[in-house]
Amino acid sequence: MNDMTLTERAVQASDIKIEARGVQVHYGASHALRDVDVDILGKTVTAFIGPSGCGKSTFLRCLNRMNDTIDICRVGGKILLDGEDIYDRKVDPVQLRAKVGMVFQKPNPFPKSIFDNVAYGPKIHGLTRSRSELEGIVEDSLRKAALWNEVKDRLDAPGTGLSGGQQQRLCIARAIATSPEVLLMDEPCSALDPIATAQVEELIDELRANFSVVIVTHSMQQAARVSQRTAFFHLGSLVEYGETGQIFTNPSDPRTESYITGRIG
Amino acid sequence: MSNQHILSAFDRDLETVQAMVVKMGGMVEAAIHDATTALEMRDEELANDVRKRDKAVDALEEQINHEAARLIALRAPAASDLRVALSVIKISASLERVGDYAKNIAKRSHVLMTMPAINESAGAIRRMSRTVETMLNDAIDSYIQRDAKLAADVRARDIEVDQMYNALFREFLTYMLEDPRNITACMHLHFIAKNVERMGDHATSIAEQVIYLVTGETPDEARPKTESVTAFTTAED
Numbered sequence: 281m282n283d284m285t286l287t288e289r290a291v292q293a294s295d296i297k298i299e300a301r302g303v304q305v306h307y308g309a310s311h312a313l314r315d316v317d318v319d320i321l322g323k324t325v326t327a328f329i330g331p332s333g334c335g336k337s338t339f340l341r342c343l344n345r346m347n348d349t350i351d352i353c354r355v356g357g358k359i360l361l362d363g364e365d366i367y368d369r370k371v372d373p374v375q376l377r378a379k380v381g382m383v384f385q386k387p388n389p390f391p392k393s394i395f396d397n398v399a400y401g402p403k404i405h406g407l408t409r410s411r412s413e414l415e416g417i418v419e420d421s422l423r424k425a426a427l428w429n430e431v432k433d434r435l436d437a438p439g440t441g442l443s444g445g446q447q448q449r450l451c452i453a454r455a456i457a458t459s460p461e462v463l464l465m466d467e468p469c470s471a472l473d474p475i476a477t478a479q480v481e482e483l484i485d486e487l488r489a490n491f492s493v494v495i496v497t498h499s500m501q502q503a504a505r506v507s508q509r510t511a512f513f514h515l516g517s518l519v520e521y522g523e524t525g526q527i528f529t530n531p532s533d534p535r536t537e538s539y540i541t542g543r544i545g
Numbered sequence: 546m547s548n549q550h551i552l553s554a555f556d557r558d559l560e561t562v563q564a565m566v567v568k569m570g571g572m573v574e575a576a577i578h579d580a581t582t583a584l585e586m587r588d589e590e591l592a593n594d595v596r597k598r599d600k601a602v603d604a605l606e607e608q609i610n611h612e613a614a615r616l617i618a619l620r621a622p623a624a625s626d627l628r629v630a631l632s633v634i635k636i637s638a639s640l641e642r643v644g645d646y647a648k649n650i651a652k653r654s655h656v657l658m659t660m661p662a663i664n665e666s667a668g669a670i671r672r673m674s675r676t677v678e679t680m681l682n683d684a685i686d687s688y689i690q691r692d693a694k695l696a697a698d699v700r701a702r703d704i705e706v707d708q709m710y711n712a713l714f715r716e717f718l719t720y721m722l723e724d725p726r727n728i729t730a731c732m733h734l735h736f737i738a739k740n741v742e743r744m745g746d747h748a749t750s751i752a753e754q755v756i757y758l759v760t761g762e763t764p765d766e767a768r769p770k771t772e773s774v775t776a777f778t779t780a781e782d
Contacts, residue, residue, distance in 0.1 A: 501621055528623045530761030540623045542550050 291508045295322040297362065297462060297492040298343060304356035305338050305347065312338045316357070316518045318511060320462070325484055325493045327503035327524065330513035331539065336496050339513070340464050343494065344380035345373045361462070378405050381460035385467040387447030389439030389454070394431050397439040397450055398422060401458040417457055425453035426483050445476025452483060456491070463487060465495040469502065481506050500540055504528050512536045555620050559629055562612040563688075566633050566640070569605045570685035572598065573640045574678055576647035577744060581674040584654040584737065585667040592658075595651040602644035609637040628761065632754045636688065639747040639754075643681065646740040653733045660730045663720055666713065670734065673709040674741045680706070680748040687755045696755035699748060700764065706745035713738045 298320035305313035313335040320326050320343075328336035338347070345366060347353045359366050366376055378401065389397050398418045401407075408414040418435075422428040427449040431442070439450050448468060455463060465484070469477040484506050487493055497503050503510055504524060511521040512533075520527065520536045531537045550556050576595050583592035613634045616622060622630050657667075680699050687695035717731040717738075756764045 500623065504623075529627060531624055537624050541626045542552060542555065543548070 291321055291324045293321065295324075296320070297322040297324075299360040299363075300339075300342075300357070301360075302357035303339065303342060303359060304354075305335070305342060306354045306356075307350070308352040312516055313342075314516045318518060318521055320492060320494060321509060322492045323488055323490070324509055325488050325495060325507040326509040326511065327507035328494065328496045328511050328513060329498075329500055329503050329539070330519075332498075334513040335516040336511075336513040337466055339518075340466055340494060340496050343462070343464055344377050344382055346377075346382065348373055375405075378458045379460050380462045380464060381455035381458065382464040382466070383448070383451050383455050383468050386471050387444060387451050389442070389447050389450050391438065391440055393436045394422075394439050394442070394450060395435040398453050398457045401454060405458055407458065421453040421457040422450075424456055424483075424487070425449045426479060426486075427453055443476075445472050445479060448472055448476065448480060449483065452480070452487075456487070460491065462492045462494065465493065467496055467498065470498065477502070500528075512539060514539070555626075558612070558616055558620065559626065562609060562616060562633050563629065565605060565609050565612065566636055567685060567689060569602060569609065569637055569640045570681065570688075572602050572605070573644045573647065574681055574685075576602070576644055577674055577678050577681070577741075580647040580650040580654070581667075581671040581741075583651060584657065585671045587654075587658045589655065589658060592651040592654050596648050599644050599648040603641060606637045606641040609633055625758070625761075628758045632688075632758045635754050636751050639751050643744045643747045646744050650737050650740055653737055657730060657733055663717075663727060663730050663734060666716065666720075666734050669709075669713060669716075670738055670741060673706060673713070673738065674744070676702070676706055676709065677741055677744045677748060680745060681751070684748050684751040684755065687752060688758070691755075691759050693756050693759040696752040696759070697764070699752035700756075703745050703749045706742055710738055710742035 296319045298318075300316055300318045300320070303313060303316040304311070316335075316339055318339075328340060330336045341347045342355055342359060343366075347355055355367065361376075361380065364371070366380075390400060392400070395418055398421050399414055402414060402417050408417060419428060419432075422431060427446060430446060431437075431450075439447065442450060448471070452463075452468070468484075469480050472480065481502065484493055484495065488508075495503070495506065507524045509522070510524045510527040512519045512527065512531075512535075514535055520531055520533045522532075527536065528540060531540065537543075576598060579591050580595045582588065583595060613630050616630050617627075620626070680702055683695055684699045686692070687699065714735065717735045720727045721731045753764055756762070
C-alpha cells in the first residue's frame, strides 16, 4: 500500500526525532512495558492507542522521564533524543522536560493569571532577558494555541476561570512557551466537548509544522484524524507501528485488527 | 481473533447488508439463467418475467447502498469492517449491471422470437452464459466463504468467456456475410453475446472485490487475457 497518497499526510520518514530501543519498564514487581522499539519522527503526529493498562501512557512518560518521579519505577533500554541518551547521567530531567513538553488529560492551569501561566516556563528556564521579550513569547504561544483572540483583553484574569477547552489550550500554550521540540499529550481531549476537541485537534495539526507531537488517546477516531503514524500497544508490548492509514485500513497484526474494529482481543 | 464485535448490533448490521448482497446474487444468477433459457426456448412468458424481476434487483441495490452509508456514518468501520462496507457497494453495483444485461437479453429475445433461428447460436449463447453463471455463483460463494483462492480462480476463468465471445463474433460475421437477411437477427445475437461477455467481466470484478476484502490488497492488473482486440474482436476487460 502507498504511504498515504494524500500529500498532506506525507512525512519525512528519515527524520527520526526519538529513537527508542528495547525499552523495559517495571513498577515494582510488575513488568509494565516489554522491549519497545519505536522511531518517533520529527514534524509528525504519532498516536499511541491500546486498551487501558497496555503501557501506552507509561511509554509516553518515559519520553520525558516523568516516570523518574515514581519511586518504584525502573526504566531499562535506550531512548535517544536527537541521538542523545535522555537517561544519561549528564542529562538534567528539568532541562529535558523543557525540550520535551507535556500536556495532561485534565487541564491543570496554575492558580495564576493567564499571562503568568504561559510566562512561567520561559521565566524559570531563563529564556528571556526583558519584559517585552517575555510578552512576545506569551503572545506567540497563545496565538499558536489558538487562544490569543479569546484572552488578549484579560491576560490578568485567572487561568482557572477559563472554560475547559480554553484551559486545555492554555496548558498547550504553556507547554509550547519553552519552545519544546517534542510535545507529549496524554489524552488531551478526554475532558473536552466535541467543539473544543475539534479545536485542539486542529491545533495539533498546526503544531506539526514545528514540533513532533506524540498523543495518547482512547479515541481511535481521534488517532485516525490527527496522526500520521500510529502505534498499537497491548499487554505491555508494542504490537504494531505504522502509517496511520495503513493501520486503520489494513493492519498486519490480528490483534490490531481486533482492537480497532471493536472486537474482543 | 474473535469474529464478534463487543457491540453486537454492529455484527447484526454487517450481517444484514451482506445477506442482502447474497440475496441479490441469487436473483441475478436466476435472471441470467432464465433470460438465456427464454432465448433458446423462445419462451415469451419467461422473458417477460425476467424483465419484470429486474426492478426488485435495482431496489435491492439501492437498499444496500443505503445500509452501507448508514454503516459508515454510524459505526465508523475500520480495517476489515470498512472493506465490507466498501465491497458491498461495489459488488451490488456490479450485480445491478449484470441484472440490466439479463433484462436486455430478455428484451432482445422478444425481437428474435419473431425471426427464424440462426442455426445453433442461441444454444451457444446459453452455454456461454452458463459459464458466466457458474463464475458469478463461485464469486458470491467466495464472498460468503471469504475465499480469496476461489475468487482468484473465478478471475482466471474470464478468459474462457472472452474466447467464447470471440468465436461467436466470428460466427455471426460469417452468417451476415453469407446472407444479408441474417443481419438483424445476428446483430441482436451479437449484442446478447456481448452482454454475456460483460457479465463475465462483472463477475471478475466481484471476485476482485472479494480478494480486496480478504487480503486488503487489490489484485495486480496482470490476469490471463486473450489478444482481445483484433480487427474483428473487441472483448473488453
